[in-house]
Structure formats: structure tokens, C-alpha cells
Amino acid sequence: MIASKIPATVITGFLGAGKTTLIRHMLANAKGKRIALIINEFGDLGVDGDVLKGCGDEVCSEDDIVELNNGCICCTVADDFIPTMEQLLARKDRPDHIVIETSGLALPQPLVAAFNWPGIKTQVTVDGVVTVVDSAAVAAGRFAHDHDKLDAQRLADEGLDHESPLEELFEDQLTAADLIILNKADLIGAAELDGVRTGIAGHLTRKPVFVEARQGEVAPEVLLGLGIGTEDDIANRKSHHELHHEDGHEHDHDEFESFVVTLGPVANAAAFAEGLKSLIVSHDILRLKGFADVAGKPMRMVVQAVGSRIDTHFDRPWGTGETRETRLVVIGLHGIDEAAIRDSLAGLTG
Template sequence: MASIAKIPVTIITGFLGAGKTTLIRHVLAHSAGRRLALIINEFGDVGVDGEILKNCGVDSCPEDNIVELANGCLCCTVADDFLPAIEGLLAREPRPDHILIETSGLALPKPLVKAFDWPGIRAKLTVDGVIAVVDAAAVADGRFAADEEKLAAQRALDPSLDHDNPLEEVYEDQLLCADLILLNKADLLSDEALEKTRAEIAAQIPRAVKIVATREGRLDVEVLLGLDAAAEDDLLARPSHHDSEEGHDHDDFDTFIVALDPVADAAALSEKLASVARDHDVLRIKGFAEVAGKPMRLLVQGVGARVSHQFDRPWRAGEQRGGRLVVIGQKGFDRVAITAALMV
């Protein structure tokens, strides 16, 4: 029976920088004997998340079981990218016990869940659950939380605004599709602010969904895996802003790559990135940098003006050193000015 049982799949969604990759690292490190496989979908062609996870070095998820898809949002490329990736994982021996899918921070999860209703997939896989990771501090600051009064005021001032802010639509769609919501980075908030954020999120969801506060994605894996939601059979309970559309695109967002020369100081680089994010309304900056005289590669992660850095591993023998950053923002942000500021 084990050979014909459906393999459970957990879809991990969440806005840019919410902590999806950190959560997955936690799951890989505490797999409790499960053979795991992982599909990663990134927005941009620098595989930062894939690099981080492939260097975890855990036996539960060997590097061959990690598949990176960078040809566009996974929810838009189901037939071209997702199906071949799934078929490749199912052909492996031994087959994985559980598959994790990390979506792009700009992805809508519901179209991906719908793919599991396809006959070729339904017989083999089931969506054990959709987990939405939320940056609690960002939401508490109002960056991605819905504010109907504010939107109404904006509409009154600007008659051209006849739809919701696309960032809020993405954020809300991720919450509405979730079976479990993680209020990550909860340690950055007071108890009062955390409870207020929890209440605001609960008010946006028309069904009972557990909302759990976490720090660095730390939560018992037995809670994260084994939700048994069969989400592909429960699509009507997961409303979306885009239910009336055949598909969607990401024309509201833009991304580009900046090559960096070696930097003299890691902290100074983080300060510069924070300044650039503030000045140019950058949503996300992530990538790698070379610090002159250091044998380790620097990993940089930024959400808005909140930037962190750490040395993640030594440069490998023969590896071409150098920095590359993925910059993500809303359509129309100034690439030339951002690149110039990063080069100073």
C-alpha cells in the first residue's frame, strides 16, 4: 500500500522576506526520519534560497531532492515547470515521503493548489496543507495589511484607483488560501502588538485557521506536517481576488540583478542597502557579496529597510567570487538610480 499511497505536499507561501526559507531549514533539520523533497520557486535568476537550503547538509533532504524553478512564478508555469519537476521527484528511488514547495513571495497559492486537482497529479499527490508565513513586524507596521479606510481615501483623491493595491491582494490571497498561518518574527513585537496583529489577520479570514506566533520559523514539525487538509478538495473555501480570472501575471512587480564589486565592510554594505531601500521604495534585496580579505561568502537579506547579513560558507576552491544581488520592487522603480547608489 505504501507504493500507491498519495504523497503529501506542503505548500509554503508568504510575502517577500517573511521567513519561508528559514522555516524550511527548520523542517529539514527536524524531519523525524521523513525523506523530504523540496521545490523552490524564486522571483529572479539568482538562486539565493536554493543555495541556502542546499548547504544545509541534512540527510533527510539530499541535494538531488532539491529542485529550483526560476522561469517565472510557479503558479503561472504549472504545465511547463511544475509537472516535470514533480515527475522527476516521483521517479526517484526511494520516493520522498513528503514534498515541500516554497513559492515565490509574489505568488498566489490557489492556482498551484488547483493543479493538484489535475488527474495526473490527483492520483499521486495530495496537498497536506498550505502554510502562510507572515512577517509579523511588517504587518504591524501596516506594510502589507489591508486598510479599507485608507484605500477609500486614496480612491477619493485619485479616481484612477479602481482596484486594490496589488501588494495587498497578494498578501490577502496567501492568507485566504492557508490552513496554518505563522506570525513569524514575533519576537520583534510587544505582546499587545502581536495580539492586535493576530486579531486583524483573523478578521480577514472567513474560516477558522490556526494562527501561531513563531520566531525564526521554530515550530514542532509534527504541527507543520500532517495537517491532512486535502486542500485540492477544498478550493471553494479558499476565496481569491483572482477567482474570476483565467490566470494572472506579475506586471505589477519588477526585478533585476546588480553585480557588486568586493566590499570593505559587511555592516557598511547593510547600511547602504537599507538606505537604498528607503530612498527608492525597494521591497526586497537578497543575494551574496564578497568582503575583501574574508574567506567566507556574505549572505545579505533585506525586507524594505530592514537588512541582515551573515557569512554563510567559505568560498569554494575555483569558485568565481563576486557579489550579485536580486532587487525586487513595484513596476516603475528606478533601476538606474538604484544601481548607481549601490555602486557608490
């Protein structure tokens, strides 16, 4: 008897859109379906994996979570993704479903195309591509064309052969979608949300399904079981890069930069968060996340910033034998002033 193919769902979406939050909710509500997770992050801190471990104990134990943090998954398909899939498929206790969270900067196209590789195609199929959208960021014009900035970038770099990197990537992630989650609906009004939906739909030639969400709360029955087989249609969902470089020119992420900063204990959590907020605005930091060691507190503080919106909360006690330290990953556009940001961050702890 030929075993049926394992469905795999690709969850994509720009930095901070709410992919990890959506997956957390899905794991907590998966009702016994055994899910294996492959998580890819930009920046080598492994925050997403850490946030997800333990939250779906019954359906997805730590052994079922594989972190691929060796660059964006779309560029490391052959070296990282394929071997990981092969290992998952070689297991005796194969999962019911595989969920892959791409980094916020990844192009889904090369990843989906990898499901056509011999050895993978016979055993797994792409159930669907789910693209998570930060509706509030879209409504605020985060991905819209900023002509002044773009002109300045073009002046600085004559080789620039494309539109704004943010806009392009955002569009590529939408182009690949079977299901679009309009997340963070709590942050904007109904009319604005409608505007976001119509704006996105107007850009797409295909007609993916739209679902609104708050805090990534989408029923697993809606996310999983789409049964699309997206790998067979991926040639019709080309990214800007594929359209511009049919000659096989390598895709990379040169437009973005990330670095990890390690700091000592934070004296005052509220002042630290306020300081981070101004730093994010003054340096146009796209994403900042990690953990902080707050002096005198037994718990670890999670720091999550998307644009200028910052959230901090204490998630769990520091473990015995675990080094208490403050570690943050900072992501911005190419040319972000790393030295100045490092200096300012060091000044915020004391």
C-alpha cells in the same frame, strides 16, 4: 495494492516573511523523514536554494531540492511544476513528503489546483497550505491600504482594477491557508501580536489554525501531517484575481519588478550595509538579498533585507574555482527606478 498518496505541503507567504528560515528549521528537525523540496523564487539568483542546500543533509540531499526560478510558480504550473512533480513521482526512491516553497509573490491557488490534474491527483495530495506572516511588518502597517499611494497609482494607470497589489496578494495568500504562522514574533510585543492575529482572523471567513513563531521555529509535527487534502477545497478559497476575472483573464505579476545586480568586491561591509539600508528606504525596495564578496575576507557574506531591516552574516568560505562576486536581487513595485538603484549600488562598494 494501491500505494498511498504522498503528502505535499505548500509553504507560502509574502516576500521575506521567513519561508526559507522555517523550512531550514523543519529540515534540521525532521528526524529521518525523507523530504523533497521544490523551491520557487522571484528573481533568478537562487538564494533560497543556496541557503537550503546542505542544511538538511540526511533528510533532504541536494538531489532532493529542485529550484524553479523561471517566474512565479502560479504562472508556470503547466510548464514547470507539473513536469517537476512527474519526475519526482517517477523516481524509484520516492520521498515521504514533498514541501513546496512558493515565491513571495505567488498566488497559492493555481498551484494547489494543479494537484487536481490527472496523473498528479492519484499520487499526491496537498497535506496543507502553510502561510508564513511577517508579524512585525503587518503590525507596522506594511500591507494596509495606503490611500495616498493608491490614488497616485490609479492616476498614473487608469487601467488599475484592484486594491493595493501588496494588500491583495497578502490577503490571497491568507485566504488559501490551512495553518498561519505568525513569524517574527520576537520583533513585537504580545499585545501587538494579538492585534495582528485578530486583524487577520477578522478578514477570513474560514478558520485556519494560528501558530506563533520566532526564527521559523515550528516543530515539523505541527507543520507536516495536517492531512487536509486542500486541493478538494481550493474552489472555496478564491484569490482576488479569480473573483475579478472569472472570464479566464491571465494572471501576471506586472505590479512587481525584480532585477539582479552584479558588483565587484565590497571594501567595507558595515558601510555597505548602511548604504543599502538608506537605498532601500529611499527607493521603497521591498526585498533585497544575495551574497557579497568582502575584500580580504575568505568567507562569503549573505545579505538579507526585508523592507528597511537588514541582516548580514558570513556563511561559508568561497569555494575553490567559485567566482568571488557580489550579486544581489532587488524586488520592488512596478516603476521602481532600476537605473538609479544600479548606479547607487555601484557607488556603495568602493
